[in-house]
Amino acid sequence: MKDKYLKLKKFFDLYTAEFNLAKEKDQKNIQLKIDHSKRVTKDMEAITADMPLSLDEKYLAKIIALYHDIGRFKQYKKYKTFSDYKSEDHGQLGLEVIKENNLIDDLSENEQNIILKAIKQHNKADLNREIFNNEQEFLFARLIRDADKLDIFNIFVERYKTKSQKDYIIKLSTEPEITAEIYNKLLNKESINYDKLETINDLKLMQLGWIYDINFKESLELIKERKYLEIIYNSIDQNKKADHIYQQVKKYLN
Secondary structure (H helix, E strand, O other): OHHHHHHHHHHHHHHHHOOOOOOHHHHHHHHHHHHHHHHHHHHHHHHHOOOOOOHHHHHHHHHHHHHOOOHHHHHHHHHOOOOOOOOOOHHHHHHHHHHHOOOOOOOOHHHHHHHHHHHHHOOOOOOOHHHOOOHHHHHHHHHHHHHHHHHHHHHHHHHHHOOOOOOOOOOOEOOOOOOHHHHHHHHOOOOOOHHHOOEHHHHHHHHHHHHHHOOOHHHHHHHHHHOHHHHHHHOOOOOHHHHHHHHHHHHHHO
């Protein structure tokens, strides 16, 4: 599996290099997804380092991590957006890229199913246990969701540190409000879709609530070590609702 990972890593580099877009802004967005995929692979390595997995399983997890967003490149070239709502499901597009290029045909049927199911499900609001054929498929689907979220935390946290918001906050009010629906969903530890957000504070509280969708203690330890929740909370316009949610997620984390 290590040899397979190295071959797929080489293909990833060659494939993504083909997306050499004319406009600087577009090429920058392509590079963002290349960098994200590589950081998610490193986070996957960190999450699984001390898990009781075989070496082959750890490399299988790294393959999923590197390829989880492979559909993003075709998506952006065609639609000039990373919004699935405005274009196509990038998880499904990723499956098409893998199948069109026969990337995993030499793996066992079970290994292929693990990779394809994990990539297809990584961007869903929630995981439905019933759609998985076995515990191994379910395990790897949860692993990629954790690794992906770790880097999404990282991306936003780095921007909050520099107070840079204009390049990623789109059509959200800067009023220091928290929508009642968002607040109540977080109190009940429910998932939230982006289309429900109205304010920047809604976005930040939703990100605090991502902690409830983290599957493994190893991932939680990395979040705690990197102080992601603390940094997000400190960037919020403070109020009682925000403090209440923060204390709840901090208690959950600990």
